[in-house]
Amino acid sequence: xxxxxxxxxxxxxxxxxxRITCSGDALPKxxxxxxxxxxxxxxxxxxxxxxxxxxxxxxxxxxxxSGTVATLTISGAQVEDEADYYCYSTDSSGNRVFGGGxxxxxx
Amino acid sequence: xxxxxESGGGVVQPGRSLRLSCAASGFTFDDYAIHxxxxxxxxxxxxxxxxxxxxxxIDYADSVKGRFTIxxxxxxxxxxxxxxxxxxxxxxxxxxxxxIPGSLYYFDYWGxxxxxxxxx
Numbered sequence: 014x015x016x017x018x019x020x021x022x023x024x025x026x027x028x029x030x031x032r033i034t035c036s037g038d039a040l041p042k043x044x045x046x047x048x049x050x051x052x053x054x055x056x057x058x059x060x061x062x063x064x065x066x067x068x069x070x071x072x073x074x075x076x077x078x079s080g081t082v083a084t085l086t087i088s089g090a091q092v093e094d095e096a097d098y099y100c101y102s103t104d105s106s107g108n109r110v111f112g113g114g115x116x117x118x119x120x
Numbered sequence: 121x122x123x124x125x126e127s128g129g130g131v132v133q134p135g136r137s138l139r140l141s142c143a144a145s146g147f148t149f150d151d152y153a154i155h156x157x158x159x160x161x162x163x164x165x166x167x168x169x170x171x172x173x174x175x176x177x178i179d180y181a182d183s184v185k186g187r188f189t190i191x192x193x194x195x196x197x198x199x200x201x202x203x204x205x206x207x208x209x210x211x212x213x214x215x216x217x218x219x220i221p222g223s224l225y226y227f228d229y230w231g232x233x234x235x236x237x238x239x240x
Contacts, residue, residue: 044226046226046227048165054232055215055230055231055232055233056165056215056230057230058227058228058229061220061226061228067228099164099165101165101167101226103225107179107225109167109170109181109225110167111164111165111166111167112164113164114164114165
């Protein structure tokens with residue numbers, strides 16, 4: 014079955030740049046979506062179609078994709094950005110898969 | 121404002137059934153696919169099922185295929201998930217999510233979830 018691989022945790026100090034990666038064999042041909050989930054809350058879409066940011070999402074959130082790796086970048090991370098981040102994508106067979114999630118700590 | 125409100129969760133014995141509902145508002149409901157995604161508390165996300173805007177395309181995760189049935193009533197702006205033969209591993213918080221226009225694979229807005237507990 015298809016898998017998306019994320020690092021379990023990333024830690025940065027406030028104001029630093031946080032990068033969260035997502036690896037998957039189908040990513041060269043399929044979009045990556047990124048969801049932010051704060052403790053006790055529902056997921057929120059922060060990046061869609063690899064690089065696009067929904068309205069209302071701060072500009073410090075950006076996405077990129079190269080080869081089999083998609084990356085979520087938070088430039089100048091803030092304390093309120095602490096959350097779990099999940100990538101999501103599909104493969105050529107239509108399997109819909111989330112990455113295992115990355116816990117971002119900002120302190 | 122896009123709103124999705126799940127209901128119907130509760131405590132159920134293994135092997136029994138439960139029906140979840142997702143009530144939508146704030147957008148033209150019959151223009152969008154709707155998905156169910158679940159999350160065991162403290163664990164990751166798992167896509168469960170999706171239904172296209174006219175119910176013409178329906179898909180399920182292998183883990184629930186043959187036991188769960190998704191349906192929708194566009195007149196009531198609602199989507200349902202009929203869950204039969206429930207197992208301990210189905211215990212999770214179930215979210216409904218709005219699909220991206222024109223796609224049965226991606227989604228954007230999520231509800232707050234309804235908790236399903238499977239226990240004897």
